Amino acid sequence: MSAETSAGVDNGGPAVAVLVVIFTVVEGELRVLLIQRSAPPDEGNWAIPGGALIADESLDAAAVRKLAEETGVRDVFLEQLYTFSDLDDSAPGGGAAVTYFALVRNDGVRLAERSAWAPGWFAVNALPVLAFHNERVLEVARARLVSKLEYTNAAYSLLPDFFAMSQLQGIYESILGRKLDKRNFRRRMLASDLLRETQQTAKTGPHRPARLYRFARRTPVEF
Amino acid sequence: MSAETSAGVDNGGPAVAVLVVIFTVVEGELRVLLIQRSAPPDEGNWAIPGGALIADESLDAAAVRKLAEETGVRDVFLEQLYTFSDLDDSAPGGGAAVTYFALVRNDGVRLAERSAWAPGWFAVNALPVLAFHNERVLEVARARLVSKLEYTNAAYSLLPDFFAMSQLQGIYESILGRKLDKRNFRRRMLASDLLRETQQTAKTGPHRPARLYRFARRTPVEF
DNA sequence: TCAAAAGTGTTCCACTTACACCCATGT
DNA sequence: ACATGGGTGTAAGTGGAACACTTTTGA
Numbered sequence: 012m013s014a015e016t017s018a019g020v021d022n023g024g025p026a027v028a029v030l031v032v033i034f035t036v037v038e039g040e041l042r043v044l045l046i047q048r049s050a051p052p053d054e055g056n057w058a059i060p061g062g063a064l065i066a067d068e069s070l071d072a073a074a075v076r077k078l079a080e081e082t083g084v085r086d087v088f089l090e091q092l093y094t095f096s097d098l099d100d101s102a103p104g105g106g107a108a109v110t111y112f113a114l115v116r117n118d119g120v121r122l123a124e125r126s127a128w129a130p131g132w133f134a135v136n137a138l139p140v141l142a143f144h145n146e147r148v149l150e151v152a153r154a155r156l157v158s159k160l161e162y163t164n165a166a167y168s169l170l171p172d173f174f175a176m177s178q179l180q181g182i183y184e185s186i187l188g189r190k191l192d193k194r195n196f197r198r199r200m201l202a203s204d205l206l207r208e209t210q211q212t213a214k215t216g217p218h219r220p221a222r223l224y225r226f227a228r229r230t231p232v233e234f
Numbered sequence: 235m236s237a238e239t240s241a242g243v244d245n246g247g248p249a250v251a252v253l254v255v256i257f258t259v260v261e262g263e264l265r266v267l268l269i270q271r272s273a274p275p276d277e278g279n280w281a282i283p284g285g286a287l288i289a290d291e292s293l294d295a296a297a298v299r300k301l302a303e304e305t306g307v308r309d310v311f312l313e314q315l316y317t318f319s320d321l322d323d324s325a326p327g328g329g330a331a332v333t334y335f336a337l338v339r340n341d342g343v344r345l346a347e348r349s350a351w352a353p354g355w356f357a358v359n360a361l362p363v364l365a366f367h368n369e370r371v372l373e374v375a376r377a378r379l380v381s382k383l384e385y386t387n388a389a390y391s392l393l394p395d396f397f398a399m400s401q402l403q404g405i406y407e408s409i410l411g412r413k414l415d416k417r418n419f420r421r422r423m424l425a426s427d428l429l430r431e432t433q434q435t436a437k438t439g440p441h442r443p444a445r446l447y448r449f450a451r452r453t454p455v456e457f
Numbered sequence: 458t459c460a461a462a463a464g465t466g467t468t469c470c471a472c473t474t475a476c477a478c479c480c481a482t483g484t
Numbered sequence: 485a486c487a488t489g490g491g492t493g494t495a496a497g498t499g500g501a502a503c504a505c506t507t508t509t510g511a
Contacts, residue, residue, distance in 0.1 A: 026249040026287075027330050064249075070319040070330060094317040094332050096293040107250050107293060109317050109330060177490075194492070195474065202472090218489040219481035400462075417465070418501065425499090441462040442508035 026106040029073040030061030032092065032152040033082060035117045035132065036169050036185045042132040043149060044081060045139070049127040052101045053142035059149070060130070061108070074111040081130060083121040088114040088168035088231055090159075093151050098143045112152045114168035160186055164205045167226040173211055175221035176200070205232075249329040252296040253284030255315065255375040256305060258340045258355065259392050259408045265355040266372060267304060268362070272350040275324045276365035282372070283353070284331070297334040304353060306344040311337040311391035311454055313382075316374050321366045335375045337391035359411075383409055387428045390449040396434055398444035399423070428455075 033044040045057040060081045064073050070091070079085055092110040099108070122130045133139060135153060138146070159165045166182050180196050200206055207227050212220040256267040268280040283304045287296050293314065302308055315333040322331070345353045356362060358376060361369070382388045389405050403419050423429055430450050435443040 064319070064330070068319075070317060091317065094293060094314065094330075096287070096291075107287070107317075107330065107332060175490085192475075193490090194476085197491085199473085214482075216489075217483035217487065219491075221490060398463085415501070415503080416463090417503085420464080422500080437509075439462075440460065440510035442464075444463060 027064040027070075028061055028106065028108045029064055029070060029077060030059045030108050030110045030148065031074050031077045031081070031089075032059055032110060032112040032148060033078065034112065034114050034135075034152070034156060035120065036182050037117045037132070039181060039185050040134045040136075041153075041185050041188075042134050043138075043152075044122075044130055045133055045141075045145075046081075046128055046130050048142050052099075055140075056142035057131070057133070057139045057145075058142035059110070059145050061110075064109075070109050074113075078111075078113050078115075081123065082115055082119075084115050084119050087116075088165045090155075090231065092148075092155060095144075095148065098145070098148070100143075108148075110148050110152070112155060114156075114165060116169055116171070156186060164226050164228060164232050167229045170226075172229075173209060173213075173223040173225055175213055175215075175223055177221060179206075179224070250287040250293075251284055251329065251331045252287055252293060252300060253282045253331055253333045253371065254297050254300045254304070254312075255282055255333060255335040255371060256301065256338060257335065257358075257375070257379060258338050258343065259405050260340045260355070262404060262408050263357045263359075264376075264408050264411075265357050266361075266375075267345075267353055268356055268364075268368075269304075269351055269353050271365050275322075278363075279365035280354070280356070280362045280368075281365035282333070282368050284333075287332075293332050297336075301334075301336050301338075304346065305338055305342075307338050307342050310339075311388045313378075313454065315371075315378060318367075318371065321368070321371070323366075331371075333371050333375070335378060337379075337388060339392055339394070379409060387449050387451060387455050390452045393449075395452075396432060396436075396446040396448055398436055398438075398446060400444060402429075402447070 035042050035044070044060060046060050047057050048054050060077060062073075062077060064070065068076070071089075074089055074091075075085065078087070078089060089111055090113075092112045095108045095110065096106070099106075135149065138149070141149075156165070160183060166179060169182050170178060176197055177193075179200065180191055180193065183196070184191055201208075205227055206224045209223050209225055211223040213223055214220040258265050258267070267283060269283050270280050271277050283300060285296075285300060287293065291299070294312075297312055297314070298308065301310070301312060312334055313336075315335050318331045318333065319329070322329075358372065361372070364372075379388070383406060389402060392405050393401060399420055400416075402423065403414055403416065406419070407414055424431075428450055429447045432446050432448055434446040436446055437443040
């Protein structure tokens with residue numbers, strides 16, 4: 012288990028750490044996975060999950076591994092974010108933290124159950140006290156997430172295969188932090204060529220059933 | 235002199251290397267600075283200048299230092315690009331290469347004069363045989379440069395303080411690799427709020443003198 | 458007076474935004 | 485029948501793209 016090496020660069024350890032900012036959307040809220048440090052420095056504070064790069068492991072592979080260790084999920088949106096060298100003031104001799112960000116469906120996640128280095132979800136608007144300078148990383152991650160949403164299919168990673176337009180809109184509203192117009196949203200999405208209409212509908216209450224859509228591709232699309 | 239550690243990750247060296255893709259525009263051509271390797275591996279091939287991160291040096295500082303070592307210039311557009319872990323197949327145990335890209339005015343540059351590890355400018359459309367997988371880095375750098383040009387003042391770094399609209403357009407055309415419409419270009423630039431009109435004009439030949447403009451800010455602007 | 462680059466407006470189209478009502482269903 | 489969320493169209497504004505002629509200067 013390598014979550015103990017969470018965040019930043021370990022004292023005396025390897026010079027390259029990989030951090031993964033893991034986002035999800037639950038109850039209309041954008042949340043991020045953090046891990047509570049159980050050892051100095053910054054003991055008790057919360058940090059972005061991460062660990063050292065293993066010999067001969069690529070950065071992408073390390074990020075995939077880290078994400079799987081923390082959440083059990085694979086094949087989701089995962090992209091490199093930025094590389095920081097000055098997050099951990101206490102690390103001797105510097106080193107670099109290569110950060111990634113990922114989007115996962117809340118209902119697919121199995122968080123590790125441990126009392127030390129315990130993981131937890133936090134609304135990005137109500138963060139706990141963070142270790143190192145992780146708020147800087149989260150700020151960058153959030154900005155990138157918003158801009159990725161605008162021109163990629165990133166949201167596929169937050170929805171089931173088939174979904175109603177209103178579910179998709181809810182994801183967008185949660186991430187962008189504002190309400191969107193239903194008609195304009197639908198028009199824009201359908202024009203984007205990211206979605207495909209299906210013949211399925213979902214009956215979810217005392218109202219008209221919603222037509223279901225799926226993403227044309229459920230893999231990251233480069234622009 | 236640390237140019238000898240050019241490109242990739244040195245065998246047995248530190249785990250973090252910093253590479254700087256240095257672009258300039260000369261004679262209507264986008265060119266990139268490369269260094270010819272004078273030792274294995276890939277001896278004789280050309281590589282992006284770079285070197286190891288010094289202890290306690292930030293990544294940004296290392297990039298600034300590298301750029302100054304190779305060109306003598308400072309205070310230009312310089313931005314982190316991407317971090318690669320799989321450029322140098324021959325490096326043992328992996329490691330990471332944090333890449334940056336910079337834009338410099340050709341007439342401000344003083345290249346190091348050495349016969350080994352000699353630097354040279356190459357048109358991006360006529361690259362020599364590259365060491366490691368540097369073509370991947372250049373491809374990413376070029377794409378980022380194009381997109382940065384669209385919504386930032388990055389071009390300030392390629393022009394003198396005062397310049398004619400046609401000079402600016404020439405820079406854009408060289409980087410984008412296509413002709414632009416004069417009227418649309420001018421309108422878009424003036425609407426962007428990146429430029430300021432000056433009262434100066436330049437007489438440069440048997441034709442009407444051009445009004446000169448300057449950038450509102452000559453520092454990188456975040457969006 | 459000629460050659461050369463500077464400078465200038467309008468039309469069309471595509472896309473974004475704002476905005477309000479009817480539809481299908483379950484209880 | 486009513487409450488609930490699903491689904492639809494139009495008009496105004498904005499920004500990009502296409503397109504050609506006049507102006508100022510030096511030689």
